[in-house]
Amino acid sequence: QAQLAESGGGLVQAGGSLRLSCAASGRTLSVYEVGWFRQAPGKEREFVATINWSGSTTYYADSVKGRFTLSRDNAKNTVYLQMNSLKPEDTAVYFCAQRVYSGNYYSLNSYDYWGQGTQVTVSS
Numbered sequence: 440q441a442q443l444a445e446s447g448g449g450l451v452q453a454g455g456s457l458r459l460s461c462a463a464s465g466r467t468l469s470v471y472e473v474g475w476f477r478q479a480p481g482k483e484r485e486f487v488a489t490i491n492w493s494g495s496t497t498y499y500a501d502s503v504k505g506r507f508t509l510s511r512d513n514a515k516n517t518v519y520l521q522m523n524s525l526k527p528e529d530t531a532v533y534f535c536a537q538r539v540y541s542g543n544y545y546s547l548n549s550y551d552y553w554g555q556g557t558q559v560t561v562s563s
Contacts, residue, residue, distance in 0.1 A: 442464070442465075442552055442553070442554055442555075443461050443462065443463050443468075443473075443535050443536065443537065443552050443553065443554040444461070444462050444463075444464065444554050444555070445459060445460065445461050445533060445534065445535050445554045445555070445556055445557040446459070446460050446462070446557055447459040447460050447557060448532075448533060448557030448558045448559045448560075449558075449559070449560070450560045450561075450562065451525055451559075451560070451561055451562070452561070452562050453525060453526055453527055453561055453562065453563050454524060454525065455525050455561070456521070456522060456523045456524075456525065457522045457525065457559060458519055458520070458521050458522070459475070459519065459520040459522065459533055459535075459557060459559075460517055460518070460519055460520075461473060461475070461517065461518040461519075461520070461535030461554065462515075462516060462517045463516050463517075463537075463552075466537075466552070467516060468511070468513070468516050468517070468518065468537065469492065469513035469516065470492050471492055471537045471538060471539070472489055472490065472491050472492060472537070472538035472544070473489065473490055473511070473518045473535055473536070473537055473538065474486065474487075474488070474489040474490075474535065474536055474537075474538055474544065474549075474550050475487040475488045475489070475509070475520050475533060475534070475535050476533070476534045476535075476536065476547065476550075477529075477531035477532065477533045477534065477559075478531055478532050478534070478556075479528075479530060479531040479532075482531075484534070484547055485500070486500050486544075486545035486546075486547075487499070487500055487503055487507065487520070487533070488500065488503065488507055488509050488520065489509070489538065489544045489545070490509040490510070490511055490518060492513075494509075494510060494511045494513075497509045498544055498545070500545070502528075503522075503529075506522065506523050506524045506525075507520060507521065507522050507523070508520075508521040508523075509521075518535060520533070520535075522559070525559075525561045526561060527561045527562065527563045528561075529559060529561050530559060530560050530561050531559060532556040532557065532558050532559075533556060533557050533558075533559055534553055534554055534555075534556045535553075535554050536550035536551060536552060536553045536554070537550060537551060537552045538550050539551045539552070
């Protein structure tokens with residue numbers, strides 16, 4: 440089953456920035472909504488942001504609104520999550536997934552083809 444692959448994670452100091460990428464292999468993302476979720480140690484996976492197929496519509500969790508920005512390059516079959524003003528509480532494994540089911544855009548159950556995740560660690 441073709442999956443998505445995240446990259447761009449790493450260790451950064453508080454206030455710093457990272458750009459995560461979500462690329463598809465074996466499938467096209469250009470007609471699908473793509474969501475980002477994150478999971479911190481001992482916590483459930485939570486919604487971060489989502490972007491529609493054209494990039495014209497985005498939704499963000501309140502915790503990242505104003506700091507994170509989604510974009511996509513359909514020619515490169517890639518979605519980007521620009522993360523600025525990072526905080527220690529943003530530390531988590533970040534996952535991208537393709538929205539394939541009906542339901543709320545912030546629900547994990549609306550998504551499939553999850554990647555393996557990329558670790559983001561923000562030091563204080």
